[in-house]
Amino acid sequence: MTPDRGENGHVGRSVLRIDGAGKTTGETRFFSDLYPEDVLWVQTKRSEPGPSSAVHARIRSIDTTRAERAPGVVRVITAKDIPGENRFGVFVSDQPVLCDEKVRFHGDAIALVVAETKAAAAAALDLIGVAYDPLPAVTDPDQAMEDGAVPIADEGNIFKEFHLGHGDVEGGFADADVVIENTFDTPRQSAAFIEPESGVARMDGDVLVIQAGAQNPFRDRRDLARSLDLPLERIRIQASPLGGGFGAKDGITVQIHLGLAAMLTGRPVRLFWEREESNLAGWKRHPFRISLKTGVKRDGTLTA
Numbered sequence: 335m336t337p338d339r340g341e342n343g344h345v346g347r348s349v350l351r352i353d354g355a356g357k358t359t360g361e362t363r364f365f366s367d368l369y370p371e372d373v374l375w376v377q378t379k380r381s382e383p384g385p386s387s388a389v390h391a392r393i394r395s396i397d398t399t400r401a402e403r404a405p406g407v408v409r410v411i412t413a414k415d416i417p418g419e420n421r422f423g424v425f426v427s428d429q430p431v432l433c434d435e436k437v438r439f440h441g442d443a444i445a446l447v448v449a450e451t452k453a454a455a456a457a458a459l460d461l462i463g464v465a466y467d468p469l470p471a472v473t474d475p476d477q478a479m480e481d482g483a484v485p486i487a488d489e490g491n492i493f494k495e496f497h498l499g500h501g502d503v504e505g506g507f508a509d510a511d512v513v514i515e516n517t518f519d520t521p522r523q524s525a526a527f528i529e530p531e532s533g534v535a536r537m538d539g540d541v542l543v544i545q546a547g548a549q550n551p552f553r554d555r556r557d558l559a560r561s562l563d564l565p566l567e568r569i570r571i572q573a574s575p576l577g578g579g580f581g582a583k584d585g586i587t588v589q590i591h592l593g594l595a596a597m598l599t600g601r602p603v604r605l606f607w608e609r610e611e612s613n614l615a616g617w618k619r620h621p622f623r624i625s626l627k628t629g630v631k632r633d634g635t636l637t638a
Contacts, residue, residue: 506638529577
């Protein structure tokens with residue numbers, strides 16, 4: 335049922351959401367509700383602070399032998415199993431699909447366990463041995479930009495620098511009655527959407543089908559194509575319905591891991607991040623440090 339359009343269209347009128355009824359009655363099935371027949375479960379081995387409390391570390395070795403022999407385990411996947419580029423990213427492809435050289439934060443993905451049950455996959459995670467050589471951590475943006483700072487990314491710690499000006503800024507400050515300077519810090523924020531990062535994947539002939547919450551499925555498909563070494567026409571992504579995103583599902587979360595597991599096992603696979611894993615590894619709203627200089631007249635007019 336669609337309300338009649340008034341003289342001003344929908345402005346000032348109550349409009350029914352197309353997806354409203356299904357979501358309020360529970361009829362809508364999100365990707366976290368899907369359990370395909372003969373499905374395998376995927377769990378992710380992530381980096382964690384060792385005895386040295388290192389969160390930034392060089393990977394010396396990864397031993398998956400015990401995990402591969404564990405009951406119910408079908409496949410253990412590491413970076414060596416990635417057929418294409420071991421990188422993805424929204425603006426710069428600098429995030430490893432699975433870490434092969436080093437980890438850069440607590441929660442970096444190192445390996446995938448694919449098993450007959452969720453419990454079997456989770457148990458096998460503890461059987462994967464990872465040896466690290468700790469590297470210094472960098473936890474402050476000003477420290478990261480200092481000369482000689484430890485590089486976290488291969489390209490350095492400054493992702494982008496640009497200068498933008500409009501009008502006579504110095505003249506504006508000269509005309510101001512009051513000049514105020516402040517520095518503001520905002521914290522990192524988690525979107526905490528209703529549906530954590532999750533999805534299923536399967537091979538439909540030679541086409542990889544992925545059903546996962548995503549805000550930009552066409553860009554995700556390009557990342558998948560590079561990492562999985564597949565042409566775009568052999569990848570199909572279903573990204574709706576989406577149980578919340580708010581920017582945190584604007585990039586790759588579970589999609590490449592699902593695609594790898596489905597391709598390498600030939601069976602449907604399911605990957606669901608519990609809330610703890612979502613908070614640990616999911617994308618966040620970046621913290622900001624903003625230094626702001628403002629010129630104002632005494633009547634409140636901004637000059638610069």
